[in-house]
Amino acid sequence: MFCLVLHSHLPWLANHGRWPVGEEWLYQSWAASYLPVVDVLRRLGEKGHENLLSLGITPVLAAQLDDPHCLEGLHHWLGNWQLRAHEAALRPGGRDLGAREHANSAWALQQFETLWRHGASPLFRELIEANTIEVLGGPLAHPFQPLLDPRLRAFSLAEGLTDAKTRWGRRPRGIWAPECGFTPSMEHGYDLAGVKHFMVDGPALHGDTTLGRPVGEADVVAFGRDLPVSYRVWSPKSGYPGHAAYRDFHTFDHATGLKAYRVTSRKSTEKAPYDPHLAAAAVKQHVDDFVHTVVRRLSSESERIGRPALAVAAFDTELFGHWWYEGPAWLEQVLQALPEAGVRVGTLTQARAEGFVGQSVHISDSSWGSGKDWRVWAGDQVADLVQLNAEVVETALAALDKNPSELRNRTNDQLIREALMAVSSDWAFMVSKDSAAGYARDRAHRHAHATREIAEAMTSGQFAKAERLAQDWNQVDGLFPALDARRLQV
Structure with missing residues (x-):
């Protein structure tokens, strides 16, 4: 079985500045990632696909996606995006960029005005009830739990799960622990809170991520991120988004704030114009590569352990669209190509229910940050x-x-x-x-x-x-x- 896990999170940004850090960060991610990713999931669901992935949504992000101030702010931002597209089209050599950005902004406005204007919760509830996705919750405000007073840690988690049930009608059975942070004894807190499974990074399970692992004596299973599979997409040094055909995230047209170039040089003055046809061809190439990677990984690991293996790939949701413009297209094609290649795609809940669980393990202090320890936060x-x-x-x-x-x-x-x-x-x-x-x-x-x-x-x-x-x-x-x-x- 292959499980894709996405972690959706931004800190509370409403009323705390606008640009370059503040609400602009929220609106960019919302327009570039949340709108298209949800659209992909809805369309695949309408085609009959179920249990596509486990989607983590932190309470603090969920609060912003339902907040009236943020909803109004996004609507204004999308309108401004369209105005910037029109401005680009009037500039010398900007016709193609303007037309492309006008089409993108018009689509985003249509999505928002017809589906999102009353908040994200109705959309997520629809996906959950249709069994298109499993939703993962988390503690309020995204604390690094190992360093938090145990009393406040337990409160934050319980309140976060209650908040999720209020918004989506179901209390999540799984969570994405903030930063995948863990310290021994936390499994008991998860057990008491009714959490049945959570994510850790691969090294926390000593690299053996082919099965979920019960933690100690608790009735809770840790699933580890499979790094050989996950790093094909995104890693500290390589991954698909760095391909020369893809749109460059860091370089933009200063007059309009639009991104007109592709990843062709480290120097912003030497980057080539973006070409959607080249990008589409690269997406197809990377879909094929990822499917082959998953098939090889599952085959070799199943042979090694003598039973069907599990591979869990995990990423920030904001990678798809915000950081990697072509990411939503890649995601849609991968979720269809994997079953066609004979790979069973499912959720973490399914993986546990269907027995992709090994022997219990004791997990030491860990995270998914630099060094896989706590150095980033401590x-x-x-x-x-x-x-x-x-x-x-x-x-x-x-x-x-x-x-x-x-x-x-x-x-x-x-x-x-x-x-x-x-x-x-x-x-x-x-x-x-x-x-x-x-x-x-x-x-x-x-x-x-x-x-x-x-x-x-x-x-x-x-x-x-x-x-x-x-x-x-x-x-x-x-x-x-x-x-x-x-x-x-x-």
Whole structure:
């Protein structure tokens, strides 16, 4: 069996800047990845395809895809995209680019206005109920769980699964743990939360990813990312998106912000114009290569272990369309070509139910980041953020424990909401990778500041002030309205 797993995630960006980092990041990913990937899944589902893949959607991304402010912002962004296409068409030599981008933006506007304008949840619920996909959930706000206080870790996971059920009508049985972060004993927390399976990176299972593995004594199975298969598509050094025929992500026309070139040179001034026909031929070539890779891998691993083997390929959803423009076309063709080549395509739930599970294993500290350890989220470069996170969590829990409430208390809710936002794994990742590190540090400290000032007002007995502060911060960070701090009280 072959399982494709996609991980869809962006940090909370609404009301936190626009460009170059902020809401623009959300709208680019939404238009380039989420719209076309969902379209691929819907069309394949209409053709009768079922159990195509396991789709991870983090609660913080799901919140943005349903948020009225974000929906309005995307609609404006799509309209602006079309205006930029018209501008490109009027410039010397820009006719082909303008026509291509006009067609793309018109399609995106039509998709949004007919299917997405009331949020993403109805679309995902439709795919889930039709058994087109399995959905994977996760904890609120995407924390790096191994470094998080166990009490807040359990709360975040339970609330995340509840949030998923509210949006999609089903509580996910599987999760994509943020950053695939793991430390021993977490399997028991998963078991208690009703999680039946989760993803780890291949090295966490010592490279033997041909079967899912129960973890310790818990009734939960870890599925490992098959690196030889996954790295054919995307790796730190190679992969299909780097092919010279594909549209270049990094180089764009400065007058319009549109991407007019293909990957032909490291120098932006020497890149060749994008040619859709060359790109289509490369997609076909890479579909064939991937199918052959999967067939060979499954054949060799089945022979090695003496039973039918499993291969799990896992990627960020944003790779398909946003980072790799041709990715959705490749995805659609692969999902049809694999069954034609005799490969059974299924979900992680199916893999477990059909016995693609081996002997139990003990997993050590791990992630899918650099070095497959915790250095990205706990290394020297982010030691200050690790300390900040610990202080924020301690402050929030102490204030909550000092001021418990039998009734729903919006101040307590906002206190925990801001603490969870402060400890998002995204901030340390962006600093370690030097990707908008200033923005990331600012976000971490801003949420930490919100947590502190609400907590200080509460612990000093200034409850009216604490309530005003909580209301003000909620105007910016009002996601997860069902979050109830009473479920975190001692």
